[in-house]
Amino acid sequence: MARSGDGPKVISANRLDTGAVVWLGAGDSWVEPLSAASVFEGDEVAAALVRAKAAERANRIVDANPVEIELVDGRPEPVRARERIRAKGPSVRADLGYQAGQFS
């Protein structure tokens, strides 16, 4: 069940040049597997978003947004179906997207 709140978040975006879904990771790098995303809580979220917007202005990524997650076995799992699908790939094509090991 999805819900809004102050829980942990990751920062999501798309690469400008390829459109690939990416997540803000260690050292402010943009990483493709969600499992490598940095998890932010509380005030860290706003600070991370500031850094993400800087990456937007630097024309590396577009559409940076915080995404609510739960930690499942220590790994981030988006709360909303939309972000779960972005993280994995189409639910109807298990052979496509990150769920199939396709990285740009």
Place this chain on the structure above:
Amino acid sequence: MSGLYRYDELDRRFLAERVEQFRRQVERRLAGELTEEEFRPLRLMNGLYLQLHAYMLRIAVPYGVLSSAQMRALAAIGRRHDRGYGHFTTRQNLQFNWIKLVDVPEILGALAAVDMHAIQTSGNCIRNVTTDQFAGAAPDEAVDPRVYGEILRQWSTLHPEFTFLPRKFKIAITGSPHDRAALAIHDVALRAKAGADGAVCFEVYVGGGLGRSPFLAKLLNDQVAEQDIIAYLEAVLRIYNQYGRRDNIYKARIKILVHEVGVDKLREQIEAEFDRIRGPKFRLDPEIVETIRAHFAPPPFDTLPAESVAFEQARTADPEFARWCRSNLAPHRQTGYAGVTITLKPTGGIPGDITSEQMEAVADLADRFSFGEVRPSHEQNLIFAHVRKNDLHALWIELRRHDLATANAGLIGDIIACPGLDYCALANARSIPLAQQISERFADLDRQHDIGELKIKMSGCINACGHHHVGHIGILGVDKQGVENYQITIGGDATETAALGQVLGPAVKYDEVTDTVEKLVEFYLEQRRAGERFIDTVARIGVRPFKERVYGSAA
């Protein structure tokens, strides 16, 4: 080749310049000389969206006609730049879902090489004009709508006054009394017909549209002369451009203007503008019409008997073929020919999806069996408009080899579904997996044929790309506190007896949708009288009995 409009040098030079223009825009964006805010409208004007997984490129198929060469070019793009497949939409267009921005100039160049582009498949402009997939072939057709589809394409392409309308603007056109182009749900719809003097004239309808506020189009004028049609449409667009709302995106379509002002008042304004501007500038020159009509001359049909012995023998000998013939053939105006619907709806498949290999197979078969022409329909299928009855069995065998011969055109397995939450950034819920579930539940083709005509249309959000409001059974995905729920309507109709479906009851959960559809179908089968289709039974007994079957008598 007849049946296909050929670009002239002016068209080709324009497209080449446009590709180079966008190539430079992409370079400037990647170099940081353009911000995303500056670039977004430029990419959208070239059909390029950013969706859930990547960029999505929507390619225009003007009035839904493709040559085999164009189909092969699409297959090559799918293989080289996407993931080996494309998706035909309810706008008769094709979308690629996994496009890289850096590749788009090359893709647009490849499209331009076969007289194609992605212009005006997005943005607040006049979008790609759609029409009857059996144009030039249907026995009931009075006027070939492709001629006027091409005229409208030329008129509306980069029209300087109508590039920044309050909202997008969709035009559909038919030349038949039977509506296969869903006229009633378009901003403007034209029905070409022969007037009292035998000359071509048009019924003009306005204000149809689905989305958050669905309306069926209303008759604006029942007899606009051919020479006046451009002036009349100019007048419609000018009044809309002037008075259409720009303060609220949900109230910006012309349907809202029609609803708020009233069609009679709007007609006064439009016809005053029409009277003011009609004249040499906008008069449609008969010579131009005839020049364009020549592009759509009938292909070189063989002279054939009405009955094909080979066809009848094959139908008698092969029940599977006979079943496909019952659902997937359309009558043809030329003796000895038939129209063929290739449904992109295999059992459990994704509606509208087609692999590059299938595209190439279809292109080869089009060359062999249908004058090198393929037509995507708004129902997300492909049409061979002109096939010799003698060839139908051979065609069916070839289609079957490529998993393209499902005998379900117009039946419950022939589901329209938008990409939904699996691909689309606007969606609230998934639609494709439910279409797959329903398709699998009704996998028995004999059962589908027994049920008869039943059109399920499904959208993953209120924008209604899947036309759910006019589905015999409409399914709309909604987000309820992060959970996918589905509102079901019944009794919708997209044809000349157009109707908006009525809500059955409270939304149901994802896992309940297929069972609900099956309950509706079973109840229909119990209640139907001889010859009644699903929507006929709904019309006769009303929604309430269906509602009680689904929700119980307390509903």
